[in-house]
Amino acid sequence: MKQYLQVDEWSIIEDSFDPSTQEISESIFSIGNGYMGQRANFEERYSGRSLQGSYMAGVYYPDKTRVGWWKNGYPEYFAKVLNSTNWIGIDVVIDGEPLDLANCSVKEFVRELNMKEGWLSRRFTAVLDGGRELRVEAIRFVSVKRQPIGAIRYAVTPLNFSGSITFTPYLDGDIQNKDANYEEKFWNEVEKQAYASGGYLTLKTKKLDFHVTSAMAYRLEKDSQPVQAESTFAEREKYVAGSLTAAAAAGETLTLYKYVANVTSRNYGLGQLVEAARDQLEEAVQDGFDVLKQEQAVAWAEKWKESDIVIEGDPAAQQAIRFNIFQLNQTYSGEDDRLNIGPKGFTGEKYGGSTYWDTEAYCVPFYLSTADASIARNLLIYRYKHLQKARENARKLGFTKGALYPMVTMNGEECHNEWEITFEEIHRNGAIAYAIYNYVNYTGDRAYLGQYGLEVLVEISRFWEQRASRSTAKGKYVILGVTGPNEYENNVNNNWYTNRIAAWTLEYTLEVLEELEKSEPARYAELLETLKLENEERAVWKDIIANMYYPYDEERGVFLQQDGFLDKELIPVNELSPEHLPLNQNWSWDRILRSCYIKQADVLQGLYFLGHLYDLDTKKRNFDFYEPLTVHESSLSPCLHNILACELGYKEKAYEMYLRTSRLDLDNYNNDTEDGCHITSMAGTWMSVVQGFGGLRVMQGELVLNPFIPEHWHSFSFKVMFRGARLKVNVQGETVSVVNETETPAAVRIYGQSFKLDGLSEVHTRKSEAEANV
Structure with a gap:
């Protein structure tokens, strides 16, 4: 890691010419x-x-x-x-x-x-x-x-x-x-x-x-x-x-x-x-x-x-978050639903500029909160328009129905050729289903479900229906031969995250069907006819939901990343000699696959997506078990660990993870910035501030905030669009203020206390006062 750029809150500045860093600078100083x-x-x-x-x-x-x-x-x-x-x-x-x-x-x-x-x-x-x-x-x-x-x-x-x-x-x-x-x-x-x-x-x-x-x-x-x-x-x-x-x-x-x-x-x-x-x-x-x-x-x-984040007291952190926001705004403007977001954007050629599941998992939240809802909606429409191609992708693999969205694509057709990724990393289907839930939950745009969302959900559910198989030995449904988000394990059985997101997708699809039957009966009947969806098929989905197998360690109280995870030698990363790291540049692939080390959030990815379904003790046990085994050699890893660390009150770990994600390219942490900036990781950096330190969630139609401020910062503020209102959130010590900069009212909940924020109004509260009023 070579730090050669000056710290400035609004600019990236290089004050000398060094040919050895030229390709890195070509990435960092990109425009678009x-x-x-x-x-x-x-x-x-x-x-x-x-x-x-x-x-x-x-x-x-x-x-x-x-x-x-x-x-x-x-x-x-x-x-x-x-x-x-x-x-x-x-x-x-x-x-x-x-x-x-x-x-x-x-x-x-x-x-x-x-x-x-x-x-x-x-x-x-x-x-x-x-x-x-x-x-x-x-x-x-x-x-x-x-x-x-x-x-x-x-x-x-x-x-x-x-x-x-x-x-x-x-x-x-x-x-x-x-x-x-x-x-x-x-x-x-x-x-x-x-x-x-x-x-x-x-x-x-x-x-x-x-x-x-x-x-x-x-x-x-x-x-x-x-x-x-x-x-x-x-x-x-x-x-x-x-x-x-x-x-x-x-x-x-x-x-x-x-x-x-x-x-x-x-x-x-x-x-x-x-x-x-x-x-x-x-x-x-x-x-x-x-x-x-x-x-x-x-x-x-x-x-x-609409999108600025202001951090007072930490110029390096301020520069970093603005750089991340700047590159995101340069990469995707949202007017054209034929376009999506490549992991390197317009800054380099690695990953081919194609669309990955990064968009749904990491980028959608940024555009939901910093732009009109139509911008994030277009990211979902992109996938809807590729539904027929996703059906064809499933047929190519031998499935008689359902849709498998590609791991890598431009036009909806799979164009990635590593077997353990292309054919086994099927959890990307779950990320697309989750993005539909996330969009509707955040915006309140329930009309999207009948217009576009349900068709995608049903076809993804049909894929999971066929990909899961009934194990006679376990008396449960299992999903075999997969790669989870942790790409340092391939061809494993019963990756907890994959099994869980599959069952959750079936649950959510059934919920949407039930909702649509009540709210839009004509559209519901039309979709049943179009999709040829029978009650027998839904019964199978309910059986899978009720009987999905989840590997679990009773002694530790943690979900197991896969069936054989405890067969590995569990040595924390901090006990490895530094010359071994990064593993992907020093170990053989065989050695990596047999090790306990985790590239990025896997079980913790599920606890992030489905955090509303799990209590803090469950999240704590799993975080404490898996984070010490995580090498964070994916650019997408530090941001999710930051968010969970914030929720658990692990302030030092949260700040460590924030610096790693926010200055990933500026400080060339992974020694690969010359290939281009990590654009989708930058969306994760935004999440680290807003969902991590800001504690932002959306629950029951309210914008929920549970912020804390890192010790290195005097204050921080961010803006979010929420159901037509633009809200500015400012955090200073234990005091939180929310200003509604529009005439559209908004419902917010701060430290558990609910407020109705009228147009062009503001609310101030302290953590102790809010918690006392709950």
Whole structure:
């Protein structure tokens, strides 16, 4: 772990240039707007280690699976969000010498990601041959208001010499994904044109026929005035560029403005792409860089108004939570229900940018609380639209009915090829069912159940009905050959979490059926006919619920992660020599699978999801047993342990877990940030503050708060949207205040005491007073 970034409450700042951290910084300083994203690559050429990354949401490629052997049912491809046209490029040549930070001395280097206003800047002095010094100041952003638009201001000032400077802004489509299985390039050229002051380039994918058009325009100024420059332009395969050459004396500044519009065939017809790109580009150029940048600041101010968390007394914690919120808001905006959230977002290529169960388990709570309910609803609609594909996935595995949602997907089809994950980590079905419950419980939108939710629940329940089998020896239903959330155990029998979430899904589906029969009888009858759901099938579900087997240790009073867990040698992590950690970088896979060590919450995942069904003593016994065996080598692990530790009053452990999840990328805890930031883990970081330290739950239509404040903090506050009301919660010592910033009333319960919070009103209480009034 190398801490090289400055602590600032609103910015991420790197104050020196170190090639060894360049790829890490490219991830951390990424920018995006939900429509597209861009790693923090340099505009000018850079011959050092770098992962060039420009990504368009929803544009992906079915890269042929690479395995040494095959099994029936293996997906034929792994879907990947594509590295698209490099639109930021600006080659800079000074008197014939290319500017390349890998080949010159660099001083006074500062890179800043301004999270408050949503832009990335860089300034440095490069020392060229002969001691010539050149100052560069660059700033760029991708527009939140005008999603296809990216804008760059790139200023160059000779400090101790006069010379000729050539700028070559370009669009380069001759790129490839670093994670391409066969080093294949995925793009073909469709058309291009370079012309004075601009150009455009249209590419299409070799499969699936996605088209992307990028159009650019550029302007050159000297000391803020238009400059006459020698101008040329060039074309080659998948590439267009223009060159502008001008003289600059010592102290004079040449500034290049580059504007780009990126549009895709997901939003426009093939014959409309060039026109759409050029129209949007022309409007952006007319308005100019300063107007676009001001729009960006206003748009981000609106986002922060809804989602900011303020921590007083701990600048590192403040910076960390804002960085996590910033990246989440850059990744998913929610307007398009065809899109979802990749574990790395737009910051890298690991995991292919595909959808995992992370969305339902970790991301839905963030969007439920920080945006209009329609945003989280669209994440559920995404799965509803893939229901038929989920049915097909189940058939591929030999099931005659039901739906198995994929472990990894872009279009609803499974595209992950590790057997122990793809075919055994079936608990993801339960996370999708839970997300429906979570959404309805939080928003009160019960209409969703009849419109969309019940169909998904019934088909998932049908899968569990077939996947569970009756054990004659146990006289119970068992689920064999699975991998739970702890991926350091594969092909186990009766993973407690999988069995429990399966039975809970059946319970919840039956509850929804009963509710719908009473509240919407016509829709209920229609769904019964559509789904061909008979009473006999429901009887089987009730039998499974009543007779599901759950491994349990009577002596310790804990749920067992799986049947054979106590056969392992139980050595706590703190008794391992440090050179063994992390296990996944030091132990063989065989040794890991035979060990007692846990990658992330497993039994505790169930106690988090279904916390309303278990008392504190049960949670305490299981936490005390499993947390010491957990190595937290999944980015998704610390946040859930934080939440449970908060509930149990384990304040030091809660704070330890918060720091680990919140600064996971900023401090490169797992030594893998160069692959991209852990976006879905960032949603877990938000949960750590709001559900952990804030103790937020929703029970019986009330927003429940049981907060405590870490000793390192003077106070903290957060905002949540709840059933149309935006509530600001402030915690200082034992005093809690809740301000309703809208005219919509809300029901809240603080330390067990219920309050009716009218519109534009507030309530204050102390823990001792609230508990005394219960």
